[in-house]
Each structure stands twice: as structure tokens, then as C-alpha cells.
Amino acid sequence: MLESSVPKCEKTPRTRARRWLCVMILFLFGIFYILEPRVSWSSDFWTPHSWSSQSHNNTTSSDNSISPDYPSLPSLSSPPSPYFVAYPHRYRFILNEPHRCWLENPFLVLMIPVAPHNREARDAIRNTWGKETAVLGRVVSHYFLLGLSKEEDGTETLKEQVLQESRTHHDILQSDFLDSYNNLTIKTMLMFEWLSSHCPNTAYAMKVDSDMFLNVHNLVNMLLKAPQHLYMTGLVVRGAAVLRDHTSKWFLPVSAFPERIYPPYALGLGYVFSMDLPKKILEASAHVKAVYIEDVYVGLCMRHLGIALTDPPRGALFRASIPHWTNSCYWTSVITTILQNSRQLSDVWRVYQSMNTSVCAQ
Structure with missing residues (x-):
């Protein structure tokens, strides 16, 4: 064998370079795999890419109000952030009116989030603007949206009271999440789920708080002239600064929301929307991480x-x-005005009904 011949087993500079290149690619791939974030930034907020597909204990829905392809709840092994809520998630309605909206075919549906224990507010609404079911020739329906509470009242549990109330009035929708201020976003998104699944022939819906005076006549009159698609209105806030004060009720840290200014939004005390929006908002919720400030x-x-x-x-x-x-x-x-309590709503309603609408319209 000549001195210049190279055995097959010997490493040439070219083969060494190829092997080093392969090693470096494998090394970098391993580092990327280990350090890859589970949640990545999008231009709008956080986008969940790899939430766990394992179901939680209560992820089975008893009706069709929740899309079957929604991501399941992220793993709860670590304490959740106080600035985000567990949504999307397969919540289910434990008290429901699955057929009423189909049968009534209302022009407008009023959705009223309220705490389970606040029977006084529900009764006040039923006796005031909630009883206006036919306005300007249009059908108007209302529903109260509740979560779960641990409270009890005397020997009769709150659960039993709400169940009896539901059987009497047929206007309660209750889901299996903890009813709290920080979970208002969950309640709002469940409102969109329920409307999307149960009210196919409804033109408009309104989310309105339980401590509001609502002039249903003025609301319907406005909607008769309003756009029928991609429409949302109310008290629209523009250019609102993100509150960084730790003592604020609406505090959000930079780590939760890095922008200084919120995009336009309608104050949660009462906003109206066309019924093509619920499905679209639900689709968007799969891409925008849910902060606890619902509006x-x-x-x-x-x-x-x-x-x-x-x-x-x-x-x-x-x-x-x-x-x-x-x-x-x-x-x-007006259409809406926030009040102090349910007793004030009853007083204001008497004043409103005593007004001469023909004189005020001039």
C-alpha cells in the first residue's frame, strides 16, 4: 500500500467537519426543545400552543353549548396566575333552559350575570325592566347567568333555593365554575357559548349587570336602526391606560399585559352586540389568553x-x-344607568313609569 493512500476508517478533514456539524445541529435542537416556551407571544396577547389535552374532573358537558374542539383546561398542578382565568375549558351548565330561546325566537336577549345568593336583584329585575317581553312589536327575553357558590342560608342550602327559583321562573342558567369577581371573564365567555348554541334566530343580545336601570324601549328602538352584523356598542372606552398600581382593583402587571394602552372596549356594565359575534369571539378566545378583566x-x-x-x-x-x-x-x-342597589331600581322604575313619555319625546 502506498504511503499516500488513506484507509476507509481514517478521518479526513471533510468527514470531521460533517460530524461536527451533525453534533452541533443535534446539540442546538436539544437546547431548543428543552427551553422552548409553552406559551408564545402573539401581536394581540398570549396564544396557548400546547395546553394539556388531559381532561379535568368536570369537563363533560351535558348539552351542546360547548364546542367539542375547545382546548381543555391547563394543568392545575401549580397555582394559577391571579391575572388570568381558566378559559377555554369545558364547563357545563347544571341549570339550563335549552329550548326556551328556540321556541320564543326573541329579537333581543338580555343576559344578566348575577351572584347565586343575590335573589333580591333577580326579583327586582323580574318586577321591573325584566318583565318587558314585547317592545315595539319585538320579543325580548332575559336570563340570569350564575356560577357556583359555597354559601348556605339556614337549613335550606343555596343550591336548593336556586333550583326552586329556576323551576318557578325558567330564567336561570347556572354553570359549574366558582362565581367570583375574578371569574367574570369565564361567566362572560359562557354567555357567548350559550347564545351561540341556543339562540339561532335572535338578532341581538345584551350583557347587562344586575345593578343597572335598563330602558328596554329605547334599547329596542336603537337596535331597529342598528347594523345587523359585526356590531357591538355601549359605553365604549378608548385609549384607557393599563393600571400598574398594585392597590387597584384592575391591576395588571407588565408580565401579564405588556402594552401601556388597552384596545377599545365596551364597559361591562352593559353592552349590546349582534348575534354573529358570539361565535367569532369564541374562536378568538382560542388565540387570546383570558385576563380576569372581562370587558x-x-x-x-x-x-x-x-x-x-x-x-x-x-x-x-x-x-x-x-x-x-x-x-x-x-x-x-337613557338606555342604561348604574344604580346603588335593587331597592333603588324599584324606586326608579316607579318614577320612570309615571313619566309622560309623549311630553319627554318632544
Whole structure:
């Protein structure tokens, strides 16, 4: 064998370079696999990419109100962040009215989130604006949206009280999540789920808080002239700064939401939307991580969809509080006003009904 010949087993510079290249590729791949984040940033917020597919204990739904392809709840082995809520998730309705909206075919559905123990608020609404079921020739329905509570009242449990109330009034939708302020986003998203599944012929819906005066006549009158698609209005907030004060009720840290300004959103005290939006907002929720501030979260979903909110035809229709000075026609001129309690709603309703609407309309 000549001195210059190279045996097959000997390493040449070219083969060594190839082997080093393979080793480096495998090394970098291993580092990327280990350090790859489970959640990545999107332009709108956080997008869950790899939530666990393992079901939680209560992930079975008894009706068709939850899409079967929704991601399941992330692993709860570590304490959840106080700034996010467990959504999307397969919650189920334990008290439901699955056929009522189909049968009534309402023009407008009023969805009222309320705590399970707040029977006083539900009765006040049933005796005031909640009893307006036919307005300007259109059918209007209302439902109360509840979660679960651990509270009990005397010897009769709250669960039994709510069940009896449901059997009497047929206007309660209760789901199996803990009813709390920080879970309002869950309650709101379940509202969209239920509407999307149960009210196929409804034109509009409104989320309205239980401590609100609602002029249903003015609301229906506005909607008769409103857009029928991709429409949401209310008291629209634009350019709101993200609160970084730790003592604020609506505090969000930079780690939870890095932007300084929120996108436009409608205040949660009462906003109206066309019924093509619930399904779209639910689709967006698979891409936008759910913060606990529910009206901000709906605004984030709307931004993800590229759908702009609509200002009401008059700025004073949706009010956050009663002005210091009001005239005798105030209650006939607004759609919503926040009140102090249920007793005040009953008093205001008597005043509203005593007003001469023909004179106030002039």
C-alpha cells in the first residue's frame, strides 16, 4: 500500500467537519426543545400552543353549548396566575333552559350575570325592566347567568333555593365554575357559548349587570336602526391606560399585559352586540389568553378579529352613573344607568313609569 493512500476508517478533514456539524445541529435542537416556551407571544396577547389535552374532573358537558374542539383546561398542578382565568375549558351548565330561546325566537336577549345568593336583584329585575317581553312589536327575553357558590342560608342550602327559583321562573342558567369577581371573564365567555348554541334566530343580545336601570324601549328602538352584523356598542372606552398600581382593583402587571394602552372596549356594565359575534369571539378566545378583566378581554378578542366597536348614536344613552342634576325626563332619555342597589331600581322604575313619555319625546 502506498504511503499516500488513506484507509476507509481514517478521518479526513471533510468527514470531521460533517460530524461536527451533525453534533452541533443535534446539540442546538436539544437546547431548543428543552427551553422552548409553552406559551408564545402573539401581536394581540398570549396564544396557548400546547395546553394539556388531559381532561379535568368536570369537563363533560351535558348539552351542546360547548364546542367539542375547545382546548381543555391547563394543568392545575401549580397555582394559577391571579391575572388570568381558566378559559377555554369545558364547563357545563347544571341549570339550563335549552329550548326556551328556540321556541320564543326573541329579537333581543338580555343576559344578566348575577351572584347565586343575590335573589333580591333577580326579583327586582323580574318586577321591573325584566318583565318587558314585547317592545315595539319585538320579543325580548332575559336570563340570569350564575356560577357556583359555597354559601348556605339556614337549613335550606343555596343550591336548593336556586333550583326552586329556576323551576318557578325558567330564567336561570347556572354553570359549574366558582362565581367570583375574578371569574367574570369565564361567566362572560359562557354567555357567548350559550347564545351561540341556543339562540339561532335572535338578532341581538345584551350583557347587562344586575345593578343597572335598563330602558328596554329605547334599547329596542336603537337596535331597529342598528347594523345587523359585526356590531357591538355601549359605553365604549378608548385609549384607557393599563393600571400598574398594585392597590387597584384592575391591576395588571407588565408580565401579564405588556402594552401601556388597552384596545377599545365596551364597559361591562352593559353592552349590546349582534348575534354573529358570539361565535367569532369564541374562536378568538382560542388565540387570546383570558385576563380576569372581562370587558377588556372581550375588547382584546375584538381586536384580534379586526372588528371595530361602534359608538352609540348618542353619547348619553349609556351612562355609568346618575348625573348630579337630572330633569323629569331623564329616565326616558337613557338606555342604561348604574344604580346603588335593587331597592333603588324599584324606586326608579316607579318614577320612570309615571313619566309622560309623549311630553319627554318632544
